[in-house]
Amino acid sequence: MDEISLNNPVFVTYAIASALLVLKIMGQGWMTVYRMMRTNGGFVSPEDLRKTPLNPNPRPEQLELDDYVDRSRRMHRNDLENIPGFWMAGFLLVMVSPPLWLAQILMYGFVAARAAHAVAYATRQTHDVRATFYTAGSLIVIFMAFYVLATLVI
Template structure:
């Protein structure tokens, strides 16, 4: 590869895909807080029951799990379980110098699969739907790692 620089279209493709995934993962924290504020519950820590301007009428029931909040937390946990693998595999994959067309299909394909997975999880689609979308992303990770191994081993 010529360089690890945003001037390099191959690396820029990775940087775009990685940035979208990072922003999506960070956005999940914001979505969790928004949902907790909407339902006035789903809090986890006892100190969250203190009277504040954002919680003027604390209630012990606010510490009970709320499915609307927990769903967002599960989505975020799924992101946190998958994003590090993508960031590492995607970076190494770019170092294997695939064609720009292939890299765009693979990296952006991963992003699309994760965004669709998010939509399916948020809208309570069946496990089969979520699993299918997760599998697409997972297979793309396997492909990236496999290509890196083949190229690194001189194949």
């Protein structure tokens, strides 16, 4: 189990990338809450229209789609669909001891791809632009999985 140690620079790379991605997911959730509070809308559940200290004047239109809020919610959902695959493939990659340079390119490359995807989504870039960054991240995770399989099979 020397692979899972702070003495292993590949594991340290994985830990740093994973921590950044945790902050990305959690931060996106908080961004959605901020946007809901700023617009006093974009709620998704009927019970959100109950009178509370945070919603003293509930209105039916608070349940209407609000693109400002929903854009953040879609970004969060996209992270939740993509980042867990990185965590698993990245952990398995650590276990097969790749060269440090390769691990750094792959892991930091994935973090950069997710950050670029978020910027593209937040600034309303076209699907083609967002898809470019999604594809880069996706191919990195796929490569990591194949690298693990190739290392274990050979």
